[in-house]
Amino acid sequence: xxxxxxxxxxxxxxxxxxxxxxxxxxxxxxxxxxxxxxxxxxxxxxxxxxxxxxxxxxxxxxxxxxxxxxxxxxxxxxxxxxxxxxxxxxxxxxxxxxxxxxxxxxxxxxxxxxxxxxxxxxxxxxxxxxxxxxxxxxxxxxxxxxxxxxxxxxxxxxxxxxxxxxxxxxxxxxxxxxxxxxxxxxxxxxxxxxxxxxxxxxxxxxxxxxxxxxxxxxxxxxxxxxxxxxxxxxxxxxxxxxxxxxxxxxxxxxxxxxxxxxxxxxxxxxxxxxxxxxxxxxxxxxxxxxxxxxxxxxxxxxxxxxxxxxxxxxxxxxxxxxxxxxxxxxxxxxxxxxxxxxxxxxxxxxxxxxxxxxxxxxxxxxxxxxxxxxxxxxxxxxxxxxxxxxxxxxxxxxxxxxxxxxxx
Amino acid sequence: xxxxxxxxxxxxxxxxxxxxxxxxxxxxxxxxxxxxxxxxxxxxxxxxxxxxxxxxxxxxxxxxxxxxxxxxxxxxxxxxxxxxxxxxxxxxxxxxxxxxxxxxxxxxxxxxxxxxxxxxxxxxxxxxxxxxxxxxx
Numbered sequence: 001x002x003x004x005x006x007x008x009x010x011x012x013x014x015x016x017x018x019x020x021x022x023x024x025x026x027x028x029x030x031x032x033x034x035x036x037x038x039x040x041x042x043x044x045x046x047x048x049x050x051x052x053x054x055x056x057x058x059x060x061x062x063x064x065x066x067x068x069x070x071x072x073x074x075x076x077x078x079x080x081x082x083x084x085x086x087x088x089x090x091x092x093x094x095x096x097x098x099x100x101x102x103x104x105x106x107x108x109x110x111x112x113x114x115x116x117x118x119x120x121x122x123x124x125x126x127x128x129x130x131x132x133x134x135x136x137x138x139x140x141x142x143x144x145x146x147x148x149x150x151x152x153x154x155x156x157x158x159x160x161x162x163x164x165x166x167x168x169x170x171x172x173x174x175x176x177x178x179x180x181x182x183x184x185x186x187x188x189x190x191x192x193x194x195x196x197x198x199x200x201x202x203x204x205x206x207x208x209x210x211x212x213x214x215x216x217x218x219x220x221x222x223x224x225x226x227x228x229x230x231x232x233x234x235x236x237x238x239x240x241x242x243x244x245x246x247x248x249x250x251x252x253x254x255x256x257x258x259x260x261x262x263x264x265x266x267x268x269x270x271x272x273x274x275x276x277x278x279x280x281x282x283x284x285x286x287x288x289x290x291x292x293x294x295x296x297x298x299x300x301x302x303x304x305x306x307x308x309x310x311x312x313x314x315x316x317x318x319x320x321x322x323x324x325x326x327x328x329x330x331x332x333x334x335x336x337x338x339x340x341x342x343x344x345x346x347x348x349x350x351x352x353x354x355x356x357x358x359x360x361x362x363x364x365x366x367x368x369x370x371x372x373x374x375x376x377x378x379x380x381x382x383x384x385x386x387x388x389x390x391x392x393x394x395x396x397x398x399x400x401x402x403x404x405x406x407x408x
Numbered sequence: 409x410x411x412x413x414x415x416x417x418x419x420x421x422x423x424x425x426x427x428x429x430x431x432x433x434x435x436x437x438x439x440x441x442x443x444x445x446x447x448x449x450x451x452x453x454x455x456x457x458x459x460x461x462x463x464x465x466x467x468x469x470x471x472x473x474x475x476x477x478x479x480x481x482x483x484x485x486x487x488x489x490x491x492x493x494x495x496x497x498x499x500x501x502x503x504x505x506x507x508x509x510x511x512x513x514x515x516x517x518x519x520x521x522x523x524x525x526x527x528x529x530x531x532x533x534x535x536x537x538x539x540x541x542x543x544x545x
Contacts, residue, residue, distance in 0.1 A: 028505045032418045032513075033498070052473040054441070056483025078472075136472035136499075156475020159502035173498060210467070212497045239471065242497055356473065382471065385437040385448060 001030050001170070002037045010166060018069035022162035029159060030170025038168040039151075039175055043127060044075040045120050045135040046160035048107060050100040051081035051358045053157065058099055061106040064161075069110045075164040076115040076124055077107065078137050079296060079323070079353035086349055091366055092359045100358070112164070116351030117325035118295045121148070122227065124327075129253050132175060134163035138238035139231070139295050139378065141174075145245040147230055149253035151175045154212070154244060173212070174244050182217035182247050182256055184209065184264035189220060190273055194394040195301070198229045199377025200276040201268050202236020203392075208266070212242050219249040219258055228298050235295055236377040276392065280380075283389035286371045287407035288315075290398050293323035293354035294379030299331055305346075306337035308399040314345035315405035319367070323349045344403075355383045364388060373401050410540040412515050412522050414492070417533035418501070419510025423541065424489040426527045427461040428519055429453050433491075434470030435477035435503075444486030458488045462529050462538075464519045466494040478503035490531045492519070492538060512538070 003011070010023045030038070050058060082092055082100050104114055115124055120135075121143045127133050127150035134155045135141050144150040153173040155163060163169045173179055186205055192198055205216050216237070225233075225248065237243040247255035292305060302324060314320045322341060324332070329350050332338040338348055357363065364386055372388040374380050375398050380390035393401065393408075401407055431452040435441065438448040444459035468474075481487045490510040493500065504511035510533050523529060526544030 025506060028418060029498075029502055032416050032501050032505065032511075034416070047472050047476070052480075053476045054480035054483060056480050057476050059483075060479065136475070138471045153498045154472060156472050156499045156502040156506075158475055158479065158506035159498075211495075242469070382437070387449070 001027055001035055007038060016068050018064050018067040019165050022165040025158070026162050026166060026168070026170055030172065033170065033172035035170035035172040037171050039132045039171045040168050041132045041134045041163050042073055043125050043133045044071070044073055044160050044164040045078060045133070045140055046075060046112070046155070046164065047078040047136050047157045048103065048161070049080035049356070050096055050103050051356055053103065055099070058103050058106070061103060065106045065109040069165055071111040071164040072167040073164060074125065075112045076117070076120050077112060078116070078140070079118040079356065080116050080351055081356050081358040083349040083352050086347070090357070091363050092357070096358050115325065118353055119231070119298060119325065122231070122298050123325060132169070134160050134169045136160050138244070139235035141244055142234040142238045142246065143231060145174050145180070146234055146247065146252050179213055180245060180254060181215065182262045183213070183215045184266065185217045185219060185261040187220040187265065187267045188218055189267055190270045192221070192229070194375070194396070195228060195232045196375040196377065196392055196394045197273055198232040199236040200273050200392065202233050203240045203276060203377045203381070204268055204272055205266070206237045206239065206241025206243060210241050212244055214241060214243055215245045215247065216243070217247040217249065217256060217261055219261060225251060228300055231295060231298070232376065239378040239381045280391040281389060282391065282407055283371045285407050286369065287373065287401050287405050288318045289367070289369045289372050290318070290320045290402035291354045291372055291374045291379060292376070292398070293321065293374070294376045294382070296353060297322055297324040297328065299328050302328060302332045302337045303335070304395065305399070306340040308396055309344040309346060310340055312344050312399070312403045314402050318402055318405050320346045320402040321349060321354055322346055323352050323354055326350050355379050361386045371407065373398055373407065409517070409522055412517065412519060412538040414512040414536050414538060415514025417510070417512040417536055418505050419490065419508070419533045421530065421532050422462070422489045422510055423528065423530045424460060424462045426464060426523050426525055426529045427453065427456060427458060428464040428523055428525045430466065432467035432469045433463070433465040434468070434474055435481065436470050436473050438469070441477060441481055442484070444481060459486045461488045462490045462492065462531060463488045464492045464523065468493055468496045468500040470499070472499055474499050475503040475506065478507040478509055482507040482509065492531065
């Protein structure tokens with residue numbers, strides 16, 4: 001890789017041992033992908049909690065913090081594995097909670113802003129067209145590339161942290177124009193009235209084109225999609241297809257015109273979506289777990305859920321979980337949405353995402369949950385390792401299932 | 409034929425026993441991160457340990473969390489000796505480099521024509537080459 005004088009100085013240790021080690025690591029990753037140089041980044045979003053990092057990761061963070069590791073650009077954290085106010089009731093390990101607090105303290109020593117959110121793009125930082133960032137999780141990356149026209153690869157926790165310490169990332173993948181062009185066209189010949197429908201589109205398109213560099217171009221839709229709709233679409237494309245970018249004609253900044261679509265074409269129709277819903281197996285019919293998470297809920301999702309749960313009650317013996325970040329939860333309380341949900345018996349978890357909860361498999365066994373119902377196509381895909389049978393349903397149907405205990 | 413050329417590679421030269429998978433891999437979705445055994449129900453390698461093995465996978469699966477998982481299994485001394493991917497993604501590479509586990513992408517010919525599970529192989533990342541040293545007896 002071609003290094004600038006500043007980068008050579010960092011490798012020479014002028015900005016400290018932690019920055020030197022971080023850049024050395026980034027050079028190896030850049031070499032693997034054939035990156036010619038580094039690009040400066042303005043913002044970093046990293047995944048780091050005790051469930052994903054383990055004791056080794058915690059030891060690493062403590063060592064780096066002691067070496068003087070400090071972020072040189074704004075750096076935020078993704079959703080984590082524990083809401084301390086709920087962890088005892090959720091059956092999470094007290095010992096792991098202690099480690100999680102140590103981990104958060106180490107991140108703060110490095111000047112990481114622990115926002116604990118996977119919707120940073122809705123609530124914390126919105127990069128502009130062409131802005132290079134280093135983000136993870138995958139849902140944040142695809143939103144940055146697609147909707148903002150910013151530039152990021154999937155950056156795993158160690159890679160994002162390295163970018164935070166050096167202020168740059170190797171230039172490969174979605175930092176380069178050549179990977180940002182649409183590779184196939186998807187006509188949306190469907191109503192797509194519910195957020196779950198958008199996730200289902202992501203499943204259909206992602207599953208059939210699994211490739212980090214496949215870039216779908218959506219077109220032909222009858223109205224302007226909303227931010228939450230693009231959020232569920234992107235999260236599902238990234239989850240099912242490992243995709244990092246999409247275009248939406250007339251909507252996203254780098255989309256081609258309708259006259260300039262890629263030659264490979266597919267169509268998604270209402271009938272295709274109905275088939276997606278029909279194909280989920282109901283298992284033993286257990287309807288006791290309904291989850292609104294993955295990604296965390298936006299303020300408008302909280303508002304909609306509170307309207308659906310108003311004057312209703314979660315069925316006795318059932319559990320309904322909503323996850324969001326601290327900022328959205330505060331506003332939801334100010335506006336009364338959170339109180340409506342809690343009065344209905346919904347558990348609101350702050351700063352976490354359901355699928356990365358510490359101790360989730362034992363939690364499932366203890367509660368004898370077999371099925372998980374959700375309006376998020378992403379979460380029904382990624383929670384399989386915890387051996388849930390998962391079922392995607394539209395938002396109002398999920399609320400109905402939570403309150404009736406009957407799986408339809 | 410007893411060697412495979414790879415397109416991209418990182419890490420030191422390693423030797424070990426091959427595990428050849430027809431299915432892709434995620435350290436989060438497929439692997440028990442306490443034993444190093446693939447436990448995902450229905451995975452083609454279900455029940456197989458990857459500890460100290462040279463693992464051949466056609467594709468990479470999973471999201472960002474895989475990046476810390478490699479360091480975690482290395483810390484627990486249950487990591488494989490190398491990952492050999494047909495097609496991989498940035499997260500796998502970032503994770504493997506961070507953990508110091510050799511990783512390669514792209515292969516010719518396809519491993520199924522050259523190597524079988526149980527064969528003893530040598531991975532030479534700098535030489536972009538994998539060689540079968542000894543057939544499983």
